Amino acid sequence: MWFYIVRRFNLFVLTVAVLYFLVFLMINAMPGELATNISGHVNPSVEQHEQLVQQYQLDKNWFNQYISFINQRIHGDFGLSFTTAQPIFDEMLKVLPATIELCFYALLVALCLGLPMGILGAVRYRKFSDHTVLGISLIGYSIPVFWLAMLAIMYFGLKLQWLPVAGRLNLLYQVDAITGFTFIDILLSDIENKRLALRDAFSHLLMPALTLALLPTTVVARIMRTAMLEELNANYIKASQARGLSPATIIFRHALPNAIQPVLAQVSLQLSTILTSAMVIEVIFSWPGIGNWLMDAIYQRDYPVISAGILVCAGFIILVSVLSDIFLIATTPQRRSAVYGSS
Amino acid sequence: MPLLDIRNLSIEFDSPHGRIKAVDRVNLSINPGEIRGLVGESGSGKSLVAKAIMGILNDRWYVSADRLRYNGVDLLSLSAKERRKLMGREIAMVFQEPSSSLDPNDTVGHQLHESLPMDECDVSFFKRRKWREERIKAFLHKVGIRDHKRVMKSYPHELSEGICQKVMIAMTIAYKPRLLIADEPTTVIEAGAQDQIFKLFKKLNQLNEVSILLITHDLEHVESWTKTITVMYCGQTVESGYTKQIFKQPYHPYTMALLQSMPHFNAQLSRKSQLTALSGSVPSLQHLPIGCRLGPRCPRAQKLCVEIPKMEKVRGHYFSCHFPLTEQEGKKS
Ligand SMILES: Nc1ncnc2c1ncn2[C@@H]1O[C@H](COP(=O)(O)OP(=O)(O)O)[C@@H](O)[C@H]1O
Ligand code: SF4
Ligand SMILES: [Mg+2]
Numbered sequence: 001m002w003f004y005i006v007r008r009f010n011l012f013v014l015t016v017a018v019l020y021f022l023v024f025l026m027i028n029a030m031p032g033e034l035a036t037n038i039s040g041h042v043n044p045s046v047e048q049h050e051q052l053v054q055q056y057q058l059d060k061n062w063f064n065q066y067i068s069f070i071n072q073r074i075h076g077d078f079g080l081s082f083t084t085a086q087p088i089f090d091e092m093l094k095v096l097p098a099t100i101e102l103c104f105y106a107l108l109v110a111l112c113l114g115l116p117m118g119i120l121g122a123v124r125y126r127k128f129s130d131h132t133v134l135g136i137s138l139i140g141y142s143i144p145v146f147w148l149a150m151l152a153i154m155y156f157g158l159k160l161q162w163l164p165v166a167g168r169l170n171l172l173y174q175v176d177a178i179t180g181f182t183f184i185d186i187l188l189s190d191i192e193n194k195r196l197a198l199r200d201a202f203s204h205l206l207m208p209a210l211t212l213a214l215l216p217t218t219v220v221a222r223i224m225r226t227a228m229l230e231e232l233n234a235n236y237i238k239a240s241q242a243r244g245l246s247p248a249t250i251i252f253r254h255a256l257p258n259a260i261q262p263v264l265a266q267v268s269l270q271l272s273t274i275l276t277s278a279m280v281i282e283v284i285f286s287w288p289g290i291g292n293w294l295m296d297a298i299y300q301r302d303y304p305v306i307s308a309g310i311l312v313c314a315g316f317i318i319l320v321s322v323l324s325d326i327f328l329i330a331t332t333p334q335r336r337s338a339v340y341g342s343s
Numbered sequence: 344m345p346l347l348d349i350r351n352l353s354i355e356f357d358s359p360h361g362r363i364k365a366v367d368r369v370n371l372s373i374n375p376g377e378i379r380g381l382v383g384e385s386g387s388g389k390s391l392v393a394k395a396i397m398g399i400l401n402d403r404w405y406v407s408a409d410r411l412r413y414n415g416v417d418l419l420s421l422s423a424k425e426r427r428k429l430m431g432r433e434i435a436m437v438f439q440e441p442s443s444s445l446d447p448n449d450t451v452g453h454q455l456h457e458s459l460p461m462d463e464c465d466v467s468f469f470k471r472r473k474w475r476e477e478r479i480k481a482f483l484h485k486v487g488i489r490d491h492k493r494v495m496k497s498y499p500h501e502l503s504e505g506i507c508q509k510v511m512i513a514m515t516i517a518y519k520p521r522l523l524i525a526d527e528p529t530t531v532i533e534a535g536a537q538d539q540i541f542k543l544f545k546k547l548n549q550l551n552e553v554s555i556l557l558i559t560h561d562l563e564h565v566e567s568w569t570k571t572i573t574v575m576y577c578g579q580t581v582e583s584g585y586t587k588q589i590f591k592q593p594y595h596p597y598t599m600a601l602l603q604s605m606p607h608f609n610a611q612l613s614r615k616s617q618l619t620a621l622s623g624s625v626p627s628l629q630h631l632p633i634g635c636r637l638g639p640r641c642p643r644a645q646k647l648c649v650e651i652p653k654m655e656k657v658r659g660h661y662f663s664c665h666f667p668l669t670e671q672e673g674k675k676s
Binding site: 125126233234235236238239240241242243244245246249253254257258261 | 394397399401402427428429430431432435436438440443444445446447448449457458511514515518
């Protein structure tokens with residue numbers, strides 16, 4: 001077990017190192033002064049420039065530059081933003097929770113809908129419900145997220161006026177960002193009508209989260225269906241049927257626990273697609289998250305912000321996939337033994 | 344009335360080459376208290392027959408039979424729920440691959456717990472746990488597992504195949520079934536413990552009147568533990584009858600070949616001489632010969648053999664062959 005974790009951790013470190021190297025190359029390739037691009041100081045004074053050269057070892061060879069680049073970034077120094085001249089790290093801390101919140105709820109919806117759909121499809125294999133599940137997931141898979149988002153805005157936002165079309169919370173509510181997560185912040189704040197504020201936050205969240213959830217829901221449903229089908233055909237299921245156990249026991253006590261672990265691990269690999277569509281959704285719904293922030297940065301050619309965004313998003317995805325891998329191993333005795341066997 | 348009565352059981356599935364009869368009109372019957380052997384090379388469809396009896400083939404398989412009766416009840420017309428009630432309570436099965444027959448994600452102890460019939464439990468709710476533990480311990484001891492504590496705490500992959508098989512057997516006998524289907528129960532068990540399992544079966548058979556369908560490809564086990572046998576080749580029943588009779592005088596060329604592959608069957612066989620065997624190998628399901636499926640390998644095959652031979656009966660001994668071995672020939676070889 002520990003051996004395995006260490007191995008995964010090595011992989012993590014190596015992948016992140018490669019990621020940093022690519023971003024480092026990118027920064028070098030950007031037009032303009034290297035010291036400016038890497039640190040975000042526009043028009044530094046001579047002393048400042050001197051200091052930056054020191055900091056990033058720009059007078060040494062590329063390897064030293066790379067190492068000190070990693071060093072700066074790991075210690076949370078992502079430089080300044082061109083547009084606001086604020087430390088990028090602080091800005092990121094402001095926008096990151098919004099994205100995490102959006103993705104979290106979307107993933108939650110995806111799991112809550114997708115898992116039962118997948119189970120249903122597998123249990124009623126090739127029956128009407130199965131075809132329905134497959135049909136729905138095919139449709140859901142083919143609908144472009146941005147198109148659905150705009151339709152939703154047009155219909156629920158503008159025509160019916162049920163839901164707000166932009167932002168996270170009505171400006172009426174003066175809630176300080178303590179954690180950055182709206183619901184928690186509202187609960188922590190000392191405003192009056194908290195319940196109204198919560199409702200408002202919820203109505204703001206509803207459309208973006210649901211549209212974002214569509215794609216992962218269909219993916220989860222399909223992965224779950226396949227995994228469950230495989231388990232249902234396994235020998236031990238036949239054996240428990242032969243022992244006369246009830247279908248409910250067989251499905252929920254035996255097949256499901258075996259099927260769901262690989263599914264959860266595979267789903268966390270979907271996080272990269274979720275994050276990508278989250279950026280689109282954020283732009284459409286003016287959700288103040290990292291996607292919106294990055295988009296602005298791209299429009300403004302804010303190179304330090306762009307590179308920081310790439311580092312953080314990609315690093316996050318790598319981290320999650322490593323963690324989910326470890327989670328998978330830790331919870332599946334069968335697999336653990338396979339790992340022992342091979343090592 | 345036989346306890347299990349199967350007449351012309353066919354099991355088919357759709358392949359890219361059309362529908363294939365993996366099991367072709369098999370006949371099998373077991374009387375109450377009988378131990379019947381079902382023998383045949385691997386791939387001859389023994390496990391399929393067993394699974395069809397249990398009703399656990401998935402919907403890819405099409406099972407049809409003129410008669411598939413257990414204790415007078417037509418199994419094919421039962422609803423899934425009624426059939427489930429019968430399984431486990433009346434008919435139990437020991438599977439061929441024991442370690443994959445246990446849930447890999449669940450402790451052996453819990454799976455044993457789950458399989459205990461609770462309607463026999465007559466103690467109050469709070470004592471149930473203890474009652475179950477006692478029962479499980481007793482069953483595990485019965486099948487020859489001494490360190491029941493460790494076994495119950497283990498996950499299947501932590502145990503050897505042999506132990507897993509013993510656990511499976513313990514589960515099945517916990518129900519006190521009337522019919523026990525044992526699909527190659529001892530192939531994965533070390534030689535010393537094999538006899539122990541067979542003795543247990545024998546004891547169940549004698550004390551509790553359990554009928555047993557013993558599926559195996561090991562003729563020596565069949566010879567020493569069964570009263571009657573059915574021989575299958577390639578999805579067809581070729582011969583059935585009393586074990587003693589068939590061993591003395593097989594009528595079907597395939598049975599003959601099987602018996603001749605047993606070293607001690609030919610007493611006069613000189614040392615280090617070759618055992619006789621049929622030429623060729625078992626045909627794949629995609630290339631089944633028409634008529635008698637043994638045709639291409641059969642030393643006695645003639646033109647007529649492209650038609651499916653009928654079951655014939657001679658003194659309580661059934662065989663399906665157009666050109667059966669006669670008494671002299673049987674003796675001579
Ligand atoms: N799931 C399956 N899919 C396709 N063919 C199968 C499957 N299971 C068994 N078979 C085929 O059915 C035949 C009988 O198999 P089986 O009953 O397991 O034989 P036995 O138990 O006598 O060794 C074999 O030829 C095998 O290839
Ligand atoms: S029917 Fe013909 S081919 Fe089949 S076993 Fe008899 S002699 Fe051989
Ligand atoms: Mg078999």
